[in-house]
Amino acid sequence: IMYDIAIISGDGIGKEVMESAEYLLDKLDLNFNFNYGEAGFECFNRNGTTLPEETVKIAKSSDATLFGASTSTPGQPSPIINLRKELDVYANLRPIKSYRGIKSIAQGIDFIIVRENTEGLYSQIEYDDDEKVIAERVITRKASEKISDVAFKLAKRRKLKSKVTCVHKSNVLKVTDGVFKESFYKIAKNYPKITTEDFYVDAMAMYLITNPLNFDVIVSTNLFGDILSDESAGLVGGLGLAPSGNIGDDNGLFEPVHGSAPDIAGKGIANPCSMILSTAMMLDYIGEKETATRVNNAVEKVVCAGKVLTPDLGGTAKTMEMTQAIVKELI
Ligand code: NAI
Ligand code: MG
Numbered sequence: 001i002m003y004d005i006a007i008i009s010g011d012g013i014g015k016e017v018m019e020s021a022e023y024l025l026d027k028l029d030l031n032f033n034f035n036y037g038e039a040g041f042e043c044f045n046r047n048g049t050t051l052p053e054e055t056v057k058i059a060k061s062s063d064a065t066l067f068g069a070s071t072s073t074p075g076q077p078s079p080i081i082n083l084r085k086e087l088d089v090y091a092n093l094r095p096i097k098s099y100r101g102i103k104s105i106a107q108g109i110d111f112i113i114v115r116e117n118t119e120g121l122y123s124q125i126e127y128d129d130d131e132k133v134i135a136e137r138v139i140t141r142k143a144s145e146k147i148s149d150v151a152f153k154l155a156k157r158r159k160l161k162s163k164v165t166c167v168h169k170s171n172v173l174k175v176t177d178g179v180f181k182e183s184f185y186k187i188a189k190n191y192p193k194i195t196t197e198d199f200y201v202d203a204m205a206m207y208l209i210t211n212p213l214n215f216d217v218i219v220s221t222n223l224f225g226d227i228l229s230d231e232s233a234g235l236v237g238g239l240g241l242a243p244s245g246n247i248g249d250d251n252g253l254f255e256p257v258h259g260s261a262p263d264i265a266g267k268g269i270a271n272p273c274s275m276i277l278s279t280a281m282m283l284d285y286i287g288e289k290e291t292a293t294r295v296n297n298a299v300e301k302v303v304c305a306g307k308v309l310t311p312d313l314g315g316t317a318k319t320m321e322m323t324q325a326i327v328k329e330l331i
Contacts, residue, residue, distance in 0.1 A: 002031045003286055006062035008055060010040040010079075012260025013270035014068025020272035020323040021066055021279045027327050028291055035062055039079040040070030040260075051079035056086045060251065064282045067255040068275065071262065080255065084117055089246035089253050090143060091150045092117040093281070094229040100304045102237040102313060109236055111215035112154060115225025116147040117246060122222040139176040139221065144183035150247070151219035152191040161216035164188070166198040167224055180221055201228070208232060233257060240271030240312045241303070243278035245285065254282040268318045271310040273299055276326060298329035 005025070009018040025032050037055035044050045050073050059065040065087070070079050084092075092115040098104035125136040151164045166184040170177035181198060188196045199207065201224045207214065208231055220228060233242040242257035256274030264270060276299055284292035302308055308325035309315025317325070 002033055004033050004035060004062040006037055006059045006065040007034045008037045008039050008059070008065065009068040010070035010260065011042055012069060012071055012262055012265035014070060014260050016268060016270050016319050017256060017272045017275035018066065018068040020319060021275050023323055024276055024279060024295065024327055027330065030288060030291065039083070041073045044073045044076055050076045051082050056083065059083060059087060059253070064252045064254065064286050066279060066282060067253060069256065069258060069260040071260040084246050084253060087248060087251035087253055089248040089251055090116065090118045091147055091247045092225065093245045093247060094257065095243065096232040096236055098236045099241065099300060101306045102303060104237055105209065105235040106212050109212045110160060112217055113225055113229045113232060114147060114151040114154065114217060114219040115229060116143060116220070116222050119143050120222030137173070137176050139179050141179055141183055144180045145187055148184045148187040148219055151217050152187060152194055155194045155217040156191065158216065162193065163195040163197065163216040165215055165218045166196070167201050167204045167218060167220035167228065168198065169201050171200060177221070184219065204228065205231060208235065238312065239274065240310065241273050243274050243281055245278065245281040247285065252282065252285040254278040268320065269311050270319050271312050272319050272323045273303065276323070294330055298326045301329045302326050
């Protein structure tokens with residue numbers, strides 16, 4: 001099989017870690033055809049837009065898309081938020097895992113946050129009627145049921161604790177989060193073997209710190225999912241180890257959680273693991289599950305061995321040195 005992969009590197013370390021992803025994909029015994037698209041700040045300076053239509057077309061017509069990171073452009077829309085919208089990738093998956101030897105709040109943490117990616121407080125419907133300014137928090141039964149279904153399917157596949165935790169604030173947001181919670185329990189009926197629980201988001205923010213081993217799959221609305229996933233990345237070693245996938249019915253878009261890191265860009269010292277782990281999620285998405293597991297294991301081996309680490313993890317290795325060490329472990 002030949003897989004068409006859209007490659008959108010963007011700016012800063014986005015370009016550097018994308019080189020790692022391409023290097024790794026080239027070493028696998030699979031066939032990829034890379035389609036390159038531009039996006040971001042430098043792209044705006046060249047083309048007058050942060051997300052050219054051509055890039056959207058390339059992403060839509062590929063089997064999956066890899067995105068590096070973009071530097072925000074003053075007064076211009078975020079290319080990644082618009083690309084997620086264009087591709088209708090409604091589920092944002094953020095796995096959180098502790099690695100032996102890397103500073104973490106506890107060992108054995110292994111959960112995944114499933115964040116609704118299209119509505120909630122990020123509907124971007126805001127207005128000012130002089131007297132008051134209003135942001136609409138749009139929740140639909142359709143999107144709520146869809147995102148819960150993604151969470152239950154994942155719990156079934158992961159075969160860990162077989163549990164899904166729904167996070168909401170239905171005691172205050174009775175109507176909107178009432179529907180979100182109701183949709184969760186409606187979908188739960190289709191998965192009788194999966195354990196369910198639900199928590200208010202404020203309590204959940206504490207439980208992630210006091211009892212992180214309790215969790216398997218966590219599903220929430222857009223803003224809560226965003227906040228809890230950054231909190232969770234902070235529990236286990238930071239942005240250099242945080243991958244993500246955006247998944248819809250027709251498209252998959254995979255990107256590190258971090259940005260373009262102008263403070264270290266150009267030095268060749270960015271941690272490639274977030275991008276490489278995101279690439280593994282992409283491999284899983286296109287159906288190459290065995291290879292995805294091999295890549296995840298190779299990252300784990302190198303990170304836990306502690307010999308070839310970039311400066312953010314306490315080492316002195318360059319991006320490409322760590323990448324090569326990971327690729328060596330693939331065999
Ligand atoms: P950032 O994630 O780029 O950097 C935050 C801190 O983490 C910096 O100290 C950076 O050096 C470090 N860091 C991030 N990734 C790293 C890696 N792979 N290896 C080692 N260290 C790493 O966030 P920041 O500084 O808030 O934003 C910088 C630019 O990136 C801004 O223009 C922002 O808008 C943009 N951004 C873009 C995102 C995207 O394209 N998806 C996401 C977040 C920010
Ligand atoms: Mg965020």
